[in-house]
Every structure is written in C-alpha cells, then in structure tokens.
Amino acid sequence: MTKKSTLSPETAGYRKTVPAGDYWMHVVKAGQVFRIVDLEGNQAADTLFYSAADPAERYSAVDTIREQRNVYLGVGTRLMSTAGNPMLEIVADTVGRHDTLGGACSTESNTVRYALEKKCMHACRDSYLLAVAEHEEFGLTKRDITHNINFFMNVPVTPEGGLTFADGVSGPGQYVEMRACMDVIVLISNCPQLNNPCNAYDPTPIEVVVWDAAA
C-alpha cells in the first residue's frame, strides 16, 4: 500500500542531502515528521533509531516484525523499541515495502557474501562506526550497532522459507515518512554497497527532511 504525504518540503524546518557512502546522525523530536527521499532511485537507506532519553532503548527489528505480524514495513507500521515502545510510525510512503530482515553491509559480511578480497570496500557498518566515534556525545559504541531498517530495499520471503534480494520497487523521488513518538537519535548509513545489482552498482544520494510538530 502506498500513501502520499500532504506535507511540502518548502515548509520543512530542516533539509539535507546525504551523499552516497556518507552517514547522517541527528535528533528528531517527538511529534516531528521525518522523511527520507530516494533522490535517484533504488538506493538503500540503512537506518537505526535510539531513544534520545535512554539510548540503551533502541529500534528492534524483531519486535517490530513480531508486533505487526509482518516482515515488511509500510504505512501504518509502528517501529518498536527493545523495550516494547513505539518509536516512530510510518505515516506516508510512496514505495509500499521496506526491508528490516537484511541488515547492514559490513566489510566482514562482504567477504562472505561476495568474495574474500572484497574486505576493504566501504560498508554501512563502517559508516555507523565512524558516526558513533565522531559523535561521542551520544555515548554509543560498536555494541549499539544493531539490526536495522533498509528503507527502499525489497527482500521478499517465500512461504517455503527462502529469502531473495529483488530489484528495488523504489524510484527517483520516492519517499517514506514517519512521525516520531519519542525523541529519537536517527543514524542513517546511506549505503555504499558496490556489489549489489539492486542499485545497479551505483550508490546515490538521499535527502532527509524534518517538519516540526503541527502547532
């Protein structure tokens, strides 16, 4: 299911383009609306959320999957925390399906998935590790880099228990938008993966947009 937003980027309080291979770390306040735009199409935005009040409480893929009884994320999905609290709710989405099974690429998982000599290619978990190192104010370390969301990725599961990485269902200008239920630290790795045909081996920028809570 897709649903367009009524919000215009011209009224947003914050807009930023995040280049391919870069990270974005920012606090989104309760009530604010947060949009990720897939500027050129079929990019993966690998995203983690933490409670700003208590970063030990964070996005939980397994709690989200189980509580909504579905493996795919879309409009109406509440992104659940490890403490069982809704952190954000997806309120608009022009793509229709997002993945939270596949996790973020790492240099180590690249050696397994593609070839041993891929070990020094930049990967999402490198971006995450650099982000937490450069933002010591949040007190996060490698132990906090957990099972994330891949916005714009399509990872179909079969009834027989198979899992595939399908071509993206996103396209240029498509977006996903969510409202924060609590103050959250957002950590996005704009995926630098050069080995995946899903993005035609071409990582591209995303835009992040934040609107203040409706008055």
Place this chain on the structure above:
Amino acid sequence: MATVRSDLLYQDEIDGGKHWSFTLRRGTVLRLIDREGGANVGMLFYNPANLLERYNAPDTLKCQHTFKLTAGHCLYSDMGRVFCSIVEDTAGWHDTVCGNSTKSMVAERWGRRSYQEYRNGWTQNGHDSFLVEGAKYGLGRRDLAANVNWFSKVRTERDGTLVFDPESTRAGARVDLRFDMDTLVLFHTCPHPMNPAAEYPRKPVAYELYRGDPAAADDPCRTGRPENGRGFANNHLYHLCG
C-alpha cells in the same frame, strides 16, 4: 550427512521457562532435544575473547538466502565468521526473526504468577532470562541481539504475514550444532513470543555435549554454499591469528 559426533561428554535436562549459559570449545557438538514436542529454546552467541563479536541474524539469513534455519546452515557472527553450524536437524525449521517473550507479554497472555505462591513454577520470560545470563559475563541491554528460537517455526504468507506453527516439532525432535569457534552460549527455555497456548507452555529440553570433528573439506555445511566456504575461510584466518 557424515557423522561428526563421538564420545558423549555430558548430558542434562532443563525444565521449561528456565535459563542457563556456558562457553563451548571449538569442536564441541551441542545436541538439543525437544523432549515432549512444542519446546522453544531462545539462544544467543558471543565470542568469549571479544564480547563485541556476537550472533548476527541478518548476516546469517542474507548470506544463505534463507528465512529459516535448518541442517546445512551456518550461524554467523557480525565479523563474518561461523560460530556454529547445524550438522543435523530433525525439526526442519527454526526461527530467528521473532525475538523474545517479555515480562508484560507473559503476564498478559498467561497471568502473573508470583514467586512466593508458585516458587520455581513462576513464569519467566526470554528477555529477562537473557539479561540475567548476559550479566554474568558483563553483558547488558545494549548487547542483546536478535536471537534464535530453536524448535519454533514461523512462516510467512505471500504478503509477509507471519504464521506461527504450534505443531512445528514433535517429541524427540533434535538439532545438532557443531561449534566452529569458541563460543559463549546464552539460552533459555521460555515460550516463543508468538506461542498462542492457553497455558504457559513449560516444555523441558534435554541437551548433550559431544566431542566433534572439525568441519572437513567436504563438510556439507562448508560446501553447501560458496558463502559458507568463505565463512570457514574467515574462521581459518581467525584461528591462525589466535
């Protein structure tokens, strides 16, 4: 599949709704047995020499293009290495995407049982069980990753809807895990978080430890997928450096 076990080293049984932990040496085989059918074993893995290296469910699933765990699959750390491999499995489908039961979930579904009234028959939950076992090794809330739920089958409909199969394992079902590196294992026998049983399902689980052979060059877990061959190559480098 070739026999990988010899010499029974230890056996024990743990009642439903309990938790325990141990560090298994590389080469050990852990056999889990669902005594009565319908058991669930929640499990997490860590590298005892570097607790920051831990089980990674997404890497495990995506590199083997699978949503379920069964014989032939390897269980990966976030460092691209194989903690253990499933060398035998008579259950056929184990879950690693539905997480844990929690205190509030157990109280809501099966009522709140006080320790004073029920003694050790109180109803524990998977999340708190992992916190207790993890704390023994310095692990806390920030260290709990997505876990395995042995003996629990959760499949999906075409639209992604989850379906828990209450009949997924029968009495006597077993799964054998060969540990391919030294591994800290935290586990509990609390109910799967989607178990719809009317009564708190208190299912005993037996476990046995065997001396095992390391994965041979033609081991089905190593050769089943080119990815797993590379996972074992990463283990080889790790043990060379150790």
